[in-house]
Amino acid sequence: MISYPDSSEVLSDLGPKVTQGLVAAVDQAAKDLQEYRAVHPSWVSQSSERGLANWIHDRLWAHLTAELDGHPGVTLTDGEPTRELIVGVSYRLRVKRHREDGQVRSYATQTALEFFAQGTQETFPGLEEVRLTAGYEWDPDARKIGEAVLSLRDGQENVVWLVPLRGVGEGAVDGNVQPVRPAAPQPPMPSIEVPATGKRQVTEGKAK
Structure with missing residues (x-):
C-alpha cells in the first residue's frame, strides 16, 4: 500500500518561495485574462474552452518562469507540450486547471498516465518522486x-x-492548512410514484 505525504509536509518541503510564486503567477494570469477580456471581449467569448485554457496556460507559465527561474533547487523544463517544475529531488509539478471537485483534464498519453500514477517509478529508498x-x-x-x-x-x-x-508560508498558516478532500458521489434518491389510488409507492425501496 502506498503511503502518501500529507499536505503540510509537502508545503513545508516546497517552501514559501515556490508556493507564493505559484500564487503570484496565478494572480498575474488572472489579470492578463481580465485585460484580454476588456480589450477583446468578443475574442474571449468566441474562444473554445481548449483554446482559452491553452492561452491561460501560456500566460501562467510565463509568469511562473519569471517568479522561479534561477531559484536554488528549482528547475523549470519546457519541452512543449510538456512543461514541468522540479523542486529538489523529490517533487515534480505540472500546472493544470482544476474543477471544483479537484478534477483536471489531460490527454491520456502514456507519459500523462505515468505522471499521475504515484509509486510507479523505480528508485532508491528515500528518493521516491512525488508528482503534484x-x-x-x-x-x-x-x-x-x-x-x-x-x-x-x-x-x-x-x-x-x-x-x-494563498497564505501558505506567511507565518503560522504553514502547519495549519486543511486539505480539501473532494466529496464522494452520492447515490441517487429513490423515485416516488403516486398512483391514482393516492397511495404512496417507492419504486426502488419496494415500499408501498
Missing part, C-alpha cells in the same frame, strides 16, 4: 480564474488531497 498538480480553480460559468491550488492524486481521477495556496 499545481494550478488554479476554474469557474466555467463565469470563465474566470479562481484561487491557486495544489493537489496530490494517484491516477488522474483519484484526488488524494487538494489545498489552497
Whole structure:
C-alpha cells in the first residue's frame, strides 16, 4: 500500500518561495485574462474552452518562469507540450486547471498516465518522486480564474488531497492548512410514484 505525504509536509518541503510564486503567477494570469477580456471581449467569448485554457496556460507559465527561474533547487523544463517544475529531488509539478471537485483534464498519453500514477517509478529508498498538480480553480460559468491550488492524486481521477495556496508560508498558516478532500458521489434518491389510488409507492425501496 502506498503511503502518501500529507499536505503540510509537502508545503513545508516546497517552501514559501515556490508556493507564493505559484500564487503570484496565478494572480498575474488572472489579470492578463481580465485585460484580454476588456480589450477583446468578443475574442474571449468566441474562444473554445481548449483554446482559452491553452492561452491561460501560456500566460501562467510565463509568469511562473519569471517568479522561479534561477531559484536554488528549482528547475523549470519546457519541452512543449510538456512543461514541468522540479523542486529538489523529490517533487515534480505540472500546472493544470482544476474543477471544483479537484478534477483536471489531460490527454491520456502514456507519459500523462505515468505522471499521475504515484509509486510507479523505480528508485532508491528515500528518493521516491512525488508528482503534484499545481494550478488554479476554474469557474466555467463565469470563465474566470479562481484561487491557486495544489493537489496530490494517484491516477488522474483519484484526488488524494487538494489545498489552497494563498497564505501558505506567511507565518503560522504553514502547519495549519486543511486539505480539501473532494466529496464522494452520492447515490441517487429513490423515485416516488403516486398512483391514482393516492397511495404512496417507492419504486426502488419496494415500499408501498
